[in-house]
Amino acid sequence: MATRCTKLTEKLSRVFIVVLLVSSCIAFITGCGVTTGVSTPSQGNALISSQPMQNGEEKLRVSYIDVGQGDSILIQIPNGKNVLIDAGENDQGDKVVSYIRSQGVKRLDLTIWTHPHSDHIGGADAVTKAFDIGQIVMPKQTSSTQSFRSLLTAISQKGLKITEAKAGLKLDLGSEVKAEMLAPNSTQYEEVNDYSAVLRLTYGQTAFLFTGDAQSESEQEMMNAGYDLRADVLKVGHHGSRTSTSAAFLARVQPEYAVISVGNDNDYGHPTVNTLTRLQKAGVSLYRTDESGTVVAESDGKNITFTVGRTSQ
Numbered sequence: 001m002a003t004r005c006t007k008l009t010e011k012l013s014r015v016f017i018v019v020l021l022v023s024s025c026i027a028f029i030t031g032c033g034v035t036t037g038v039s040t041p042s043q044g045n046a047l048i049s050s051q052p053m054q055n056g057e058e059k060l061r062v063s064y065i066d067v068g069q070g071d072s073i074l075i076q077i078p079n080g081k082n083v084l085i086d087a088g089e090n091d092q093g094d095k096v097v098s099y100i101r102s103q104g105v106k107r108l109d110l111t112i113w114t115h116p117h118s119d120h121i122g123g124a125d126a127v128t129k130a131f132d133i134g135q136i137v138m139p140k141q142t143s144s145t146q147s148f149r150s151l152l153t154a155i156s157q158k159g160l161k162i163t164e165a166k167a168g169l170k171l172d173l174g175s176e177v178k179a180e181m182l183a184p185n186s187t188q189y190e191e192v193n194d195y196s197a198v199l200r201l202t203y204g205q206t207a208f209l210f211t212g213d214a215q216s217e218s219e220q221e222m223m224n225a226g227y228d229l230r231a232d233v234l235k236v237g238h239h240g241s242r243t244s245t246s247a248a249f250l251a252r253v254q255p256e257y258a259v260i261s262v263g264n265d266n267d268y269g270h271p272t273v274n275t276l277t278r279l280q281k282a283g284v285s286l287y288r289t290d291e292s293g294t295v296v297a298e299s300d301g302k303n304i305t306f307t308v309g310r311t312s313q
């Protein structure tokens, strides 16, 4: 059932680096700040913050950056904090850095590298070098690829540490938002994609779900764990592959909007007809980076608006 998308990288990642390459940077902080609690559905929506915004902007802005076949998502929180999830392939690194700079962002308070496939972490070394970085979160899963080695080197050279991504990890991004990791729920997977860090972020009454390339096994675990999965905007898992976005998962998320980050005319047949049909049946409004370029969603805490526009290539 493995898709061609991950064929090469999964072959490579079978050869895990047991002896960690850069020992100083790979000191995963497994206990510090990590909780394993499960949120109940009643905790779904955060209260609208009464605190004044610190940057004059009162909207949460989420940019699904057009990086071709891959993922890169910038989240700008009204309190001035910024989060980046993934950075596309290696040749997209400069573009991701330029986009972040174009938004006036100088510091990334949190970077999440969902899993060690090159279409997610290829540009991560460039991002790590270019910005002041706060926290780095990534799953405890290694790869023998050059992209992964370059990322570890960049992290090491800046003296940064890595927090292990795992379900239940709550991330402190200020009182305006609630950010919790819902996956991975296990430490052993057949599919590297299932190690994907999955983040649910709420702002006011609105919620966003960022799924990386999590496939149906991880989706099932999230459902079994009883997490509140509801989200207004779903970042569709694994570029719209048929192995993600199961009907049952979609029924739990109940998204109004979905975004597929995918390359135009890609070699993998993403997104698949099965996934598109499931989204259509669920009545979801769909945005695709291959059709629209970078997709920007803005939330005022109650309503979400979308802006699309192809960025310069």
Ligand SMILES: [Zn+2]
Pocket (backbone or CB within 6 Å): 070, 071, 117, 119, 120, 213, 238, 239
């Ligand atoms: Zn991917």
